[in-house]
Amino acid sequence: MSDDENQYAQYNDSNRAFLQAIMARGALTLKDARPILAAIFTAHEGTETAENDVTEADLLSYVAAANDAISSFDLEIRSMLSQVDRTRIWALVNTTSDPMTQLATTHSADEISYLKRLLDAMFEVRNTPRREVMAITEMDAVRLHKNPSESQVNNTQGGGATQGSAGKGLTMTDAERTIKGFVEEGWFEKSPNSFYTLSPRALMELKHYLINTYNGTGDDEDDDGERVERIKNCYACKELITVGRRCPTRECAVRVHDMCTENLFRALRERKCPTCKVDWVGENYVGERAVTTTEAWLKGRRRSNSGPRPGGGQQRNTQQAVEEEETDEEGEEEWEGR
Ligand SMILES: [Zn+2]
Ligand SMILES: [Zn+2]
Numbered sequence: 001m002s003d004d005e006n007q008y009a010q011y012n013d014s015n016r017a018f019l020q021a022i023m024a025r026g027a028l029t030l031k032d033a034r035p036i037l038a039a040i041f042t043a044h045e046g047t048e049t050a051e052n053d054v055t056e057a058d059l060l061s062y063v064a065a066a067n068d069a070i071s072s073f074d075l076e077i078r079s080m081l082s083q084v085d086r087t088r089i090w091a092l093v094n095t096t097s098d099p100m101t102q103l104a105t106t107h108s109a110d111e112i113s114y115l116k117r118l119l120d121a122m123f124e125v126r127n128t129p130r131r132e133v134m135a136i137t138e139m140d141a142v143r144l145h146k147n148p149s150e151s152q153v154n155n156t157q158g159g160g161a162t163q164g165s166a167g168k169g170l171t172m173t174d175a176e177r178t179i180k181g182f183v184e185e186g187w188f189e190k191s192p193n194s195f196y197t198l199s200p201r202a203l204m205e206l207k208h209y210l211i212n213t214y215n216g217t218g219d220d221e222d223d224d225g226e227r228v229e230r231i232k233n234c235y236a237c238k239e240l241i242t243v244g245r246r247c248p249t250r251e252c253a254v255r256v257h258d259m260c261t262e263n264l265f266r267a268l269r270e271r272k273c274p275t276c277k278v279d280w281v282g283e284n285y286v287g288e289r290a291v292t293t294t295e296a297w298l299k300g301r302r303r304s305n306s307g308p309r310p311g312g313g314q315q316r317n318t319q320q321a322v323e324e325e326e327t328d329e330e331g332e333e334e335w336e337g338r
Contacts, residue, residue: 011069014044018062019069022077026186027091027201033059063090071095078204083243086259091186091201099205106185110147110167111178115187117144118179119206122198123214127230129250134231134242135195135288138179145175195288203240210240229253235274236260243287252276255286 021036022028028036034051037058041049063077070076074096079088094102104112118141126133147169170178179196182188187202198206216228232255234241245261247254254275256264261282265271271280283293291297 011065012044014040015062015065015069017043019066022066022090022092027089027199029087029089030056030059031087033062033090037062059090080200080204080239081237081259082200083239083241083257084259086257089200091204093201093205099209107178107181110170110174111181113147113167114145114170114175114178115182117147118196119210119213122196123210123230127214131290132246132286133195133288133290134286135191135197135291138190138194138196141179141196142172142175145170145172191288193288193292195291197242197287203242207240234260236264241286244285245282246284246286247273247276247278248281248284249273249276249278252278 017040018037021040025032034054037054038049038051041054041058063079067077070092074094076093076095077090078093079090081088100112100116103115107115118136121136121140121144122134126136147167179188183190183196186199188196189199190196203210210231214228214230216230232241232253233239234244234257235254236256237260239257241255241257244255244257246256252273252275254273264274265280268274272278273280285293
């Protein structure tokens with residue numbers, strides 16, 4: 001735009017309209033922002049602006065102006081790249097407040113403790129050295145609707161967020177409704193295989209909470225006395241990684257986003273793990289593929305495809321197969337071969 005400088009220098013109705021748009025949506029990409037900014041420019045300048053005339057520089061200048069206006073409210077528009085396709089996503093995040101306190105303004109205490117149980121399930125229970133899923137299926141998520149009894153809570157490993165939480169929990173119907181709400185509010189994303197993961201916006205907002213809760217401090221150590229690092233950063237881009245690939249060596253901490261892989265190995269000039277030097281096969285996954293590429297999952301899918309109930313039956317069968325495997329401690333050997 002020709003009058004970038006003016007827009008930047010003077011906060012006006014077009015800036016307010018942009019801020020309202022991002023507040024209403026929570027997060028947006030350049031593609032999402034183009035029609036919004038085109039409409040704002042058209043209205044503000046009185047001449048038609050086409051979507052394709054809106055540049056990333058326009059968006060950045062509106063983001064910068066909005067950030068100047070909202071910083072005193074402990075809000076900031078931050079951006080990160082999508083872990084899946086490297087699209088940049090801008091989201092409105094709270095810079096100081098505890099995200100759980102912030103959620104408490106729009107959710108009941110039982111819903112918040114349900115969210116914490118879901119996060120524990122994603123980042124502790126389904127995020128082991130053997131398998132880093134960091135996602136939860138719809139069925140498993142609904143099953144966590146009840147608050148576990150105190151004794152069960154004490155039996156859980158590590159310093160999970162649900163320890164000591166009160167209340168009896170939610171009904172299954174309320175749990176389903178609550179998860180749907182988390183998707184609509186932009187906290188969760190649901191994959192075609194019905195796994196829930198944290199959205200980029202949630203990762204931006206919850207980053208410190210997740211690291212403080214799930215990456216051990218002094219008293220949360222593994223057998224060798226090492227600090228537990230359940231949530232890791234991509235070796236290449238240094239951003240959080242919940243979807244990507246892992247080094248085949250189980251003890252090795254190297255994780256790489258799919259989209260970061262090619263650049264990394266081009267730079268390294270060899271397809272070996274940069275730390276432990278093992279051949280990088282690329283078939284060891286972080287995220288739901290840690291489940292959906294397993295024999296158990298594929299077997300369940302084949303079973304269900306030939307079964308009489310192709311719709312509801314499929315999820316149940318695949319789910320059962322994976323659970324059989326999860327409770328099967330002897331399966332360890334099988335996994336090591338992968
Ligand atoms: Zn990366
Ligand atoms: Zn390695």
